[in-house]
């Protein structure tokens with residue numbers, strides 16, 4: 001589940017409370033600031049989010065997860081990397097709960113690449129995600145395909161995604177996966 005989160009400098013409890021009173025925003029204090037989840041416009045198929053007045057000048061990031069894994073005959077999984085295929089550091093790794101083929105690492109970045117692998121068909125998809133601020137009051141997650149196909153035929157010009165592509169494929173083939181396959185420090 002991709003979403004846009006806003007980060008404001010300063011541990012301002014009053015501001016966090018006023019954001020939470022809007023009902024549509026989930027704001028919490030973190031060290032040095034506030035992190036608030038933007039509400040998604042309900043009536044659109046695209047990933048469009050509303051920016052409340054208090055957050056017009058916040059810093060925005062996309063929040064997403066490494067997730068998925070293999071099942072007996074099928075399965076797919078996604079890993080997250082930088083725009084040049086590097087491992088990045090997750091801000092949260094769940095240790096319990098429903099882990100099998102669930103969410104295994106949470107990332108927050110202004111721009112990122114998601115590589116999805118599919119079991120059996122050896123197919124992979126590489127997508128680039130970024131944030132487009134349409135106006136002061138709204139922002140959208142823009143999704144652009146970089147490449148998709150059989151993982152063995154990844155074009156040479158995308159060599160820098162090889163490790164990420166293999167990780168997505170391995171994760172899609174990892175039966176009832178419960179752990180992180182592609183992240184900094186692992």
Ligand SMILES: [Zn+2]
Pocket residue numbers: 069171174177178179180181
């Ligand atoms: Zn696994």
